[in-house]
Amino acid sequence: MTKRNWGFVLGGLLVALLLAGVVSNYASAHPDGLDSSLLKGCTVNADGEITGGSCPAQQAKNHELSDSPLADYGIRGVDNRFLSTGLSGVLGVLLTFALGGGLFWLARRHGPTGPGASGDDPARSGGSAGDTDPADAGRRAARAG
Numbered sequence: 001m002t003k004r005n006w007g008f009v010l011g012g013l014l015v016a017l018l019l020a021g022v023v024s025n026y027a028s029a030h031p032d033g034l035d036s037s038l039l040k041g042c043t044v045n046a047d048g049e050i051t052g053g054s055c056p057a058q059q060a061k062n063h064e065l066s067d068s069p070l071a072d073y074g075i076r077g078v079d080n081r082f083l084s085t086g087l088s089g090v091l092g093v094l095l096t097f098a099l100g101g102g103l104f105w106l107a108r109r110h111g112p113t114g115p116g117a118s119g120d121d122p123a124r125s126g127g128s129a130g131d132t133d134p135a136d137a138g139r140r141a142a143r144a145g
Contacts, residue, residue, distance in 0.1 A: 013097055020089030024073075025082050 001009075035057075042055035050058060069076045070091065074084035 013093070016093045016097075017090055020093045021086040024089045025085050 038057040038060075039050070039055055042050045042053035042057060045051050063071075065071060070088050073088055074081065075088050075091075078084035078087065
């Protein structure tokens, strides 16, 4: 990877870290479209608790990982909400970047093999990328003769 590409990747990582660590704290606390649609048919009080009616949200259960260290967009044990949300966002970005980078590294390392797949420059070797293919040799002979 060239120096310019590394700058682009690191710049993108920095932007993602800033968004996750700082801007995520200013996201709306109001229910989104899915939450609102699940509450249709129910009566909800000011605290967001269902007080009557019938709606799909009444069937909701806690997720199996609801007691995990990163549940509910925060880090368990960090009492400052702003810090907890920011740290969980930064940790999520770093984990995603590491996983994605590792997968790209593996894909590049175990990429396709065969003629022209090694990244050799045909201009340097004096031939064309298809010199090793017998069908290409036949086409060249037909053109020449």
